[in-house]
Amino acid sequence: MILKTDFRQKRGFAHGLIRHLPGHAGLTAGCIILLFYAILSIAGPMIYPRIPENLSNVLKSPSAANWFGTDELGRDLLARVFTGVRIDFFIAVGGVGLAYFVALPFGLFAGYFGGKVDRAISVVAESMLTFPSTVLAIFIVTIFGSSVWGLLLTITVTQSPQLVRYIRGFVIQIRNMEYIEAANAVGSRLSFILLRHVLRNTVGNTAVVLSLLASEAVLVASALGFLGLGVQPPTPELGTILSRGRTYFTIAPHLMIFPGLFIALLILGFNLVGDGLRDKIDSKRTR
Amino acid sequence: MTKQILQIDGLSVSFGQMGERTTVVKDVSFSVGEGEIIGLVGESGSGKSVTAKAVMGMIKKPGAIDSGSILFRDRELTKLPPGEYRKLRCREISMIFQEPMTALNPVYTIGEQFAETVHTHLGYQKKQALEYGVQMLAKVGISMPETRLRQYPHELSGGMRQRMMIAIALSCSPSLLIADEPTTALDVTIQAQILELMKDLCHQNDMSTIVVTHDMGVVAEMCTRVMVMYAGRIVEISPVEELFADPIHPYTGALLRSIPRIGEHPELLYTIPGSIMTPGQRHAGCRFSPRCDWRLPRCDEAEPPIFAVNGERQVRCWRCEGGAAHA
Amino acid sequence: MANYVLRRMIYLIFQVFLVLSLMFIIFRLLPGDPARLVLGPLASEAEYARYRMQMGLNDPISVQYLRYLQELMTGNLGSSTSYSQSVAAVILPRIWPTVRLMLCSLGLAVFIGVPAGVFTGIYPDSKVAKGIMGLWVALLAVPNFWLGLLLVQLFAVRLNLLPSIFAGTLLSMVLPTLAIASRLIALIARMTRSAVMEVANEDYVHFAQAKGLYQWAVVVRHILRPALPPIITMIGMQAGYLLGGSVVIENLFSYPGMGQLLLAAVSARDYALMQGITLFFVMTFLLINLLVDLLYSQVDPRIRLE
Numbered sequence: 027m028i029l030k031t032d033f034r035q036k037r038g039f040a041h042g043l044i045r046h047l048p049g050h051a052g053l054t055a056g057c058i059i060l061l062f063y064a065i066l067s068i069a070g071p072m073i074y075p076r077i078p079e080n081l082s083n084v085l086k087s088p089s090a091a092n093w094f095g096t097d098e099l100g101r102d103l104l105a106r107v108f109t110g111v112r113i114d115f116f117i118a119v120g121g122v123g124l125a126y127f128v129a130l131p132f133g134l135f136a137g138y139f140g141g142k143v144d145r146a147i148s149v150v151a152e153s154m155l156t157f158p159s160t161v162l163a164i165f166i167v168t169i170f171g172s173s174v175w176g177l178l179l180t181i182t183v184t185q186s187p188q189l190v191r192y193i194r195g196f197v198i199q200i201r202n203m204e205y206i207e208a209a210n211a212v213g214s215r216l217s218f219i220l221l222r223h224v225l226r227n228t229v230g231n232t233a234v235v236l237s238l239l240a241s242e243a244v245l246v247a248s249a250l251g252f253l254g255l256g257v258q259p260p261t262p263e264l265g266t267i268l269s270r271g272r273t274y275f276t277i278a279p280h281l282m283i284f285p286g287l288f289i290a291l292l293i294l295g296f297n298l299v300g301d302g303l304r305d306k307i308d309s310k311r312t313r
Numbered sequence: 314m315t316k317q318i319l320q321i322d323g324l325s326v327s328f329g330q331m332g333e334r335t336t337v338v339k340d341v342s343f344s345v346g347e348g349e350i351i352g353l354v355g356e357s358g359s360g361k362s363v364t365a366k367a368v369m370g371m372i373k374k375p376g377a378i379d380s381g382s383i384l385f386r387d388r389e390l391t392k393l394p395p396g397e398y399r400k401l402r403c404r405e406i407s408m409i410f411q412e413p414m415t416a417l418n419p420v421y422t423i424g425e426q427f428a429e430t431v432h433t434h435l436g437y438q439k440k441q442a443l444e445y446g447v448q449m450l451a452k453v454g455i456s457m458p459e460t461r462l463r464q465y466p467h468e469l470s471g472g473m474r475q476r477m478m479i480a481i482a483l484s485c486s487p488s489l490l491i492a493d494e495p496t497t498a499l500d501v502t503i504q505a506q507i508l509e510l511m512k513d514l515c516h517q518n519d520m521s522t523i524v525v526t527h528d529m530g531v532v533a534e535m536c537t538r539v540m541v542m543y544a545g546r547i548v549e550i551s552p553v554e555e556l557f558a559d560p561i562h563p564y565t566g567a568l569l570r571s572i573p574r575i576g577e578h579p580e581l582l583y584t585i586p587g588s589i590m591t592p593g594q595r596h597a598g599c600r601f602s603p604r605c606d607w608r609l610p611r612c613d614e615a616e617p618p619i620f621a622v623n624g625e626r627q628v629r630c631w632r633c634e635g636g637a638a639h640a
Numbered sequence: 641m642a643n644y645v646l647r648r649m650i651y652l653i654f655q656v657f658l659v660l661s662l663m664f665i666i667f668r669l670l671p672g673d674p675a676r677l678v679l680g681p682l683a684s685e686a687e688y689a690r691y692r693m694q695m696g697l698n699d700p701i702s703v704q705y706l707r708y709l710q711e712l713m714t715g716n717l718g719s720s721t722s723y724s725q726s727v728a729a730v731i732l733p734r735i736w737p738t739v740r741l742m743l744c745s746l747g748l749a750v751f752i753g754v755p756a757g758v759f760t761g762i763y764p765d766s767k768v769a770k771g772i773m774g775l776w777v778a779l780l781a782v783p784n785f786w787l788g789l790l791l792v793q794l795f796a797v798r799l800n801l802l803p804s805i806f807a808g809t810l811l812s813m814v815l816p817t818l819a820i821a822s823r824l825i826a827l828i829a830r831m832t833r834s835a836v837m838e839v840a841n842e843d844y845v846h847f848a849q850a851k852g853l854y855q856w857a858v859v860v861r862h863i864l865r866p867a868l869p870p871i872i873t874m875i876g877m878q879a880g881y882l883l884g885g886s887v888v889i890e891n892l893f894s895y896p897g898m899g900q901l902l903l904a905a906v907s908a909r910d911y912a913l914m915q916g917i918t919l920f921f922v923m924t925f926l927l928i929n930l931l932v933d934l935l936y937s938q939v940d941p942r943i944r945l946e
Contacts, residue, residue, distance in 0.1 A: 153658040156925050160884030161918065164906055165666055245783050249888050252785050253903060272789060272892075279793055286786035294781035369850055395855075402852030410850075415843035420866050420941055429861070430851045465941050481851065 053302025059295030067112035074105040077262075085278040095280040098270060103281065107288055110262035113174060114251075114292060118243040121181025122189075122236055129186045133193025138201055138224065147190065154187040163246050167255050174257055177250065181243045192235045196228040230307045237300030241293045248289045264289045318488055318521050319345040319368070324381035326363050326372060334379075335592045338363050338545045341381070342619070345489070350515055350522040352532040352553075354568075355542035358589060361525045364542070365491045368523075369408050370398040385489070404434045407482035411494035413474035417466040423477050424462030427484065434485045449480040454510060472503035476510065483514060490515070490522045496531060508534050529572055533557065541565050544590055544600035547619070550627040561628045563605045599631070607632060644937060652930055659922050664708055667915055668701075712919075718912035722905065727916035731898070735920065738890070738897035742882045744817045746875070749824035754871070756825070757832020758864060762840065764833075773833075776826035784885050788819035788892045806895040816893045820885045824878060831874045835867035842866070868939045876932030883921050 080100030088095045094103035136147040154162070166183050170176035201224070250256045251265020259266065264285045271281030326338040338360040345351055355361045366372050368383055370390060383390040385406065390398070402408075410416040418426060427449070428442035437445060443462060450458035453476040466474060475495065482490060492511065496504040512535055515522050524535055532539055532553065539556050541549040541564065549562040560566040567585045587604035590596060598613040599605070605612065611631050620633040699707075711718070723730045760769040792815060796804035803812040839845065840863055848862040887899035894900070898917055905913040 149658060153655065153662050155880070156655065156659050156922050157918070158880040158882075158884035158887075158921060158925065160887050161902065161921050164887070164902065165914070165918070168906060169666070241781075248783055249785060253888065253891060255906070268786065268789070275789060275793060276797055279797075282786075282789050282793070286783065286789065289783050289786060290781045293783065294777070297777070297781055371846065371849060399852050399854065402850055404852055408850045410843060410847055412843060416847040418844040418848070418862055418866065420939070421861075429853060429857065433851075433853050433857070478847075 050302050050305060052298045053306065056295050056298025056300075056302055059291060060299060063111055063115050063292055063295060066108055067115045070109045070112050074109050077101045077105045077109070085274060085281070087278070088280055094284045095278070097267070097281055098274060098278075103267075103284055106262045106267055107264065107284055110264045110267055110285065111288060111292070113177075113257060113261070113263040114244055114247050114265070114289065117174065117177050117181055117247045118240045118292075118296070121178045121243050121247075122185055122240045124178065124182045125185040125189050125239070126232070126236060128182060129189035129193055133190045134197055134221065134224070136190065137194040137197025138221075140198075144194070148194070151187040151190045155191070159184045159242065159246055160249055163250055164253070164255060167250055172255060172258055174261075177247055177256060180250070181247060184246060185239045185243060188239060189235065193228065193232060196231045197224055200224050200227045230303070234300050234304045234307065237296045237303065241296035241300065244289065244293050244296065316347050317344040318347050318386060319523075320382075320384040321364075321368070322382045322384070324364065324367060324383065325379040326360075326367055326376060327379050328376040330375060336379070336545060337376075337592045338367070341542075341545075341547050343540050343547060343550060345521050345523060347488075347521055348515075348519045349538065350512070350524065350536050351538040351540065352536035353523055353525045353540050353542065354527065354529065354532055356527055356589065358544075358592075359542040360545035361542050362493055363545075365408065365493050365523065365525050368491060369402060369406060370395075400434075403430055403482065403487065404485045405487050406489045406491065407485075407487040408491040408493060409475075409478045409482045409495055412498045413471060413478050414466065414498075416478060417474060419466055422463055422465055423469070427462070427477075427481050430481055431484050445484070446480075449484055450477070453477075453480045453483075453514075454506075455480070471499050472507065475499060475503075475507055479507075479511065479514070483518070483520075486518060486520075488520060490520055491525065492522060493525045494527070495524065497526070497528065504531075505534075511535065529569065541568070545592060546600060546616075546629060547627075548601070548629045550619075552625060555626065561622060561626065561633065562630050563607050564601050567604075567606075599629075645934065648930055648933055652926055655926055656923065659926075660709065660712060660919075661705075663915060663918060663922075664705055667911060718915070722908040722910040722913065727912050730901070730913060731916050731920060734896060734898050734901055737895065738886055738899060739924075741813070741816060741820070741886055741890070741895065741897060744813060745820040745824065745882060745885075748817055748821040749828050750875075752821075753825040753828030754832050754864075757829040757871075758836050758859065760829070761833040761836030762859065762863070764837065772829075776830055779822050779826035782822065784819050784823055785888045785892055787822055788815065788889055791815050791818060792892075804893070806893045812893075816889050816895055819889050819892070820882065823881065823885075827874065827878060828871065831871050832867065835870045836863055839863050839867045865939070869936055872932055872936050872939060876929050879925050879928040879932075883925060 078101065080096070082100065084096060084100045085098055086092060086096045092102045092104065094107060097103050097106060132147050132151070136144040157165075163180050163184050166180040167176060170179045247256065248263075248265035248268070251263045252269045254266070254269060256265050257263045267285040268282060268289070271278070271283075271285060275282045321344065322342045324338060324341040325336060327334040327336045329335050341360075341364055343351075353361045353364065363372070363376070367378055368385075368390070370393065372378060378391055381391070385401075390401075393401070417423065424443060424446055427446045428437070428439065431437040431442050431445060446462050447458040450461060455461055455473055455476050461469070461473070461477075466477075469477065475498075495511065496507050499507060508531060511522070514520070522535075524531060526532060536553050538550070538552050540547055541551075541556075541562065543564050549556070549560070549565050551561070556565065557569065560569055564585075567583075571583045571585065573579070573582055585604055590600050590603070596602075596613075597615065598611075599616055602608050602612040609631055617629050617631045617634075619627045619629045620635075622628050622633050719726050756772055760772055763769050792804045795802040795815060802814050803809070804815070806812045806816065844866075845858065845862050848858045853861075886897060887902055889895065890897045890899035891903055898920055902914065902917045904910075905917060
């Protein structure tokens with residue numbers, strides 16, 4: 027019940043955002059980038075259902091035939107990159123999205139009820155946060171396995187504690203502000219309505235945090251791929267393609283430039299959206 | 314006639330972007346004599362603080378001095394390079410601020426904040442600076458000066474902080490002190506003490522003072538001459554007793570009338586009808602005319618210049634054309 | 641002040657205890673049968689069973705947990721299966737290289753980031769400032785391993801100026817440090833800028849100017865110093881990044897530190913070693929936070945007196 031309402035409000039918020047978009051260059055740019063990646067993620071495998079190997083065409087520099095050049099097995103790098111994008115994008119968005127649903131109840135309860143509940147939840151979250159995310163990710167991926175879902179769950183685990191902390195902070199802010207109104211609202215049945223109000227007010231700030239966590243997720247996911255702990259070949263993933271490029275980078279730098287560029291661009295997209303949303307919210311507050 | 318230490322002539326200051334500038338101070342002219350305590354009076358937005366800042370050379374972008382001259386001891390301040398201005402500040406012209414809590418840096422002890430000033434201007438080293446600090450603090454009436462110097466601003470009371478600011482401002486024996494609302498943030502009982510202190514120090518050191526305030530009580534207490542500002546313009550300059558006894562400019566009159574007197578029990582407190590024009594508003598005539606009880610048709614056509622009246626007084630009002638106040 | 645330090649230390653111990661417990665749980669979840677890993681796939685079932693009994697792996701969880709804590713208290717980190725030495729012996733020589741790398745990166749980031757932040761905070765409208773801020777946006781988006789590769793490509797391969805593999809020389813520290821520091825530079829600079837912009841409008845800055853102080857004194861003493869607390873806090877928050885970044889970068893540059901060791905341990909499924917390294921990371925993280933808190937109270941006297 028609460029989840030359904032939650033989602034509806036998120037969409038309503040997005041509607042309002044789109045109206046405001048033209049005012050902010052960074053936000054617009056970020057959204058365009060993310061849209062591009064979303065399209066690639068969906069369309070990529072449809073455009074390139076198979077990427078043929080061509081051992082006579084190995085490690086060629088960018089040319090008219092292969093815009094990004096070819097990799098060590100003669101495959102078209104552009105095709106590889108375009109299909110590799112979907113995994114990182116999916117892991118980031120899916121992982122952080124799942125983290126939101128996992129962290130939301132904890133953050134809400136911790137922030138709203140305070141006291142022992144808060145302390146218990148915070149203590150667990152804080153101790154998980156003492157592990158650097160990359161290190162934690164390395165461990166978790168060993169548990170969950172190097173599949174796409176394993177990576178996604180890894181991201182969920184690494185990002186949830188941070189999200190719990192942020193959501194808790196937002197809820198505390200709201201609770202202090204509207205608590206007085208809450209005192210007037212009578213009856214425990216209405217505590218559900220209160221939760222709705224609390225949720226609605228935290229959505230804006232949460233969206234900012236989600237973007238920034240997604241950006242971090244891309245970093246961690248591609249780092250794992252780079253270290254060889256991500257999805258296994260031949261499934262293309264930007265980090266793994268990049269690590270291949272590493273072996274050959276003296277003779278074929280293009281192998282390393284393009285995948286990295288696409289990772290950076292995706293991170294940039296999330297950063298721009300996150301910062302842009304934050305600017306929008308701040309300016310709305312000061313008005 | 315006493316020597317004029319400060320002479321301001323036709324000062325205009327505006328703020329804003331290129332092409333969209335708003336004049337907040339227009340054609341302000343007055344002078345301050347040696348050892349004189351004068352008041353610069355006006356409500357919020359009258360431009361008095363901006364004028365004070367202009368004298369200190371602390372108008373920041375997007376504000377700028379458009380025209381006019383500020384002569385301090387025959388030096389033209391508006392043309393002064395920043396390095397020279399810095400040397401002047403606190404050494405020759407000092408300023409104290411309205412809110413002593415925010416004017417003192419919370420992360421340094423007041424001793425450190427005192428010492429950096431005397432070190433910069435007088436070259437005092439640490440030991441010397443501290444000794445001098447003890448002297449100055451005693452002079453402004455702060456008890457246990459040695460202990461106080463080691464304390465942080467948030468450990469002192471409001472009155473003490475203001476005394477501290479005065480001590481710092483006067484540490485290099487400036488010839489001109491600008492006090493921007495020196496007592497507004499203080500308790501009433503402390504206000505009297507601070508004003509008394511300032512008067513004593515000014516007379517002791519033969520220091521000229523400009524008291525910027527909206528409080529006529531402060532003016533009555535401290536100043537020998539008063540300048541009244543309205544909407545960025547000077548509207549009346551007059552010796553204090555004459556101003557209170559017989560205000561000429563309609564605004565001054567209204568201002569004095571809106572101060573309730575002990576013993577009176579009016580049904581309604583007198584307020585000046587209408588509201589002050591925003592600096593951006595365009596109006597061909599006198600800025601006060603929409604609210605003025607003695608408005609003439611002329612008042613809406615052109616802004617009056619300053620007329621000399623009855624000897625020393627100056628008034629910016631069409632009714633004073635010819636050197637005498639017309640009823 | 642001493643009271644505050646004491647309280648912080650107690651809290652630190654509590655945090656360590658919690659983290660150790662968490663690690664215990666995680667490590668029990670890791671796949672693989674320790675007996676099979678240690679003895680190899682060719683031993684007999686009996687040998688596996690004997691190993692498990694020796695190692696106390698058949699005991700109830702609570703007993704294992706207590707034994708685990710006890711071992712840690714006495715400094716016994718177990719023995720590494722891939723190195724055939726005690727874990728402590730394997731880890732020890734690698735601690736300093738990693739710490740050194742972190743310190744250098746942090747130092748570089750502060751050295752460049754803070755002045756950049758101050759400059760863009762005081763002159764926000766200048767073209768240079770806008771250019772610098774655009775650079776930060778780019779730096780924040782670049783993954784540090786990619787940057788490492790690019791730096792190597794540029795400086796080592798093309799220009800042949802700097803070594804691409806760590807060789808113990810000062811020069812070979814440059815690229816790894818740069819790779820880690822770049823993101824930090826952007827973050828510190830951005831934080832410094834916003835802190836400076838907030839402080840620059842305070843009354844005491846105006847008063848400092850009215851006192852006729854030199855411009856640099858106003859900037860450093862009255863703008864930068866009060867702006868330090870949020871910057872310090874942020875550095876503390878980035879401790880995790882510093883540690884995590886070292887893992888990838890050490891791998892890239894064959895830098896003999898803890899990060900590289902961790903990866904080797906993971907691929908060898910050397911759980912004892914992994915645990916030891918994780919302990920190091922976590923302790924370092926907690927220590928950095930403690931230092932940050934202490935530094936914070938030094939910088940802001942209002943906190944100190946509470």
